[in-house]
Amino acid sequence: MVDFTKLNLLGKSLEFTQVLQQIDRFARCDAALLINGETGIGKELVARAIHYLSQRRDGPFIPVNCGAIPDSLIGSELFGHSRGAFTDAREARQGLIAQAEGGTLFLDELETLSASGQVALLRFLQDHEYRPLGASQSRLANVRVIGATNANLAALAKQGTFRQDLLYRLNVLTLDLPPLRSRGDDAVVLAQAFLRTLCSRYQQPQRSTIYDLRR
Numbered sequence: 001m002v003d004f005t006k007l008n009l010l011g012k013s014l015e016f017t018q019v020l021q022q023i024d025r026f027a028r029c030d031a032a033l034l035i036n037g038e039t040g041i042g043k044e045l046v047a048r049a050i051h052y053l054s055q056r057r058d059g060p061f062i063p064v065n066c067g068a069i070p071d072s073l074i075g076s077e078l079f080g081h082s083r084g085a086f087t088d089a090r091e092a093r094q095g096l097i098a099q100a101e102g103g104t105l106f107l108d109e110l111e112t113l114s115a116s117g118q119v120a121l122l123r124f125l126q127d128h129e130y131r132p133l134g135a136s137q138s139r140l141a142n143v144r145v146i147g148a149t150n151a152n153l154a155a156l157a158k159q160g161t162f163r164q165d166l167l168y169r170l171n172v173l174t175l176d177l178p179p180l181r182s183r184g185d186d187a188v189v190l191a192q193a194f195l196r197t198l199c200s201r202y203q204q205p206q207r208s209t210i211y212d213l214r215r
Contacts, residue, residue: 004020009023009045013186016186023050026173027054028054029173032125032170032171033050033146034146034153034173035047038150038179039150041177041179044106044148047061051146054104054144056103059100059103060101060104064106065108066107074113074116075133078096078120078121078130079098080132097124102142103144105144106146107121107148109148110151111156118166119163122165122166128141145170147170153167
């Protein structure tokens with residue numbers, strides 16, 4: 001049995017237990033995975049758990065906030081570049097894909113990818129080949145891709161703002177995370193865990209409830 005508490009995944013509700021079962025199952029597979037869930041629900045925690053339960057656990061886990069990558073730098077950030085590839089490229093630099101070699105590339109906030117960013121990612125997902133800017137040869141990456149979003153990508157694809165073919169490549173496996181409000185008493189479980197952590201951090205006697213903390 002997997003001890004999910006060591007992976008900071010806490011909860012006892014049926015909804016959350018079903019998610020843990022999916023995490024365990026998806027960790028045994030190497031296909032692309034799309035995690036859906038509201039902001040703050042713990043999508044990166046889940047992605048990390050899948051990584052560390054998988055055969056890639058000894059490889060790197062590289063998290064990427066897609067919304068933080070300027071459109072003009074998407075190619076360089078993902079694929080890297082050779083020295084002299086552009087004006088400020090004074091030395092060669094690995095991209096995020098190369099940094100994730102042998103491990104997992106976690107792409108958060110997928111809905112923020114620009115049109116050019118979506119094209120770049122789609123080309124990579126088709127055969128896991130990429131070419132650093134300025135390089136003469138393509139490279140083959142040994143990387144698992146896990147994406148995450150708080151948006152309805154299927155609806156965005158129908159609107160034409162997210163590529164349908166990219167969604168198809170990302171959505172090989174799907175994991176829908178339930179919001180905390182639908183998980184029964186899991187909020188209490190999490191609150192008690194936070195209290196234990198805070199009491200330990202600030203060298204305070206252990207309390208069992210938030211009301212005890214005020215005493």
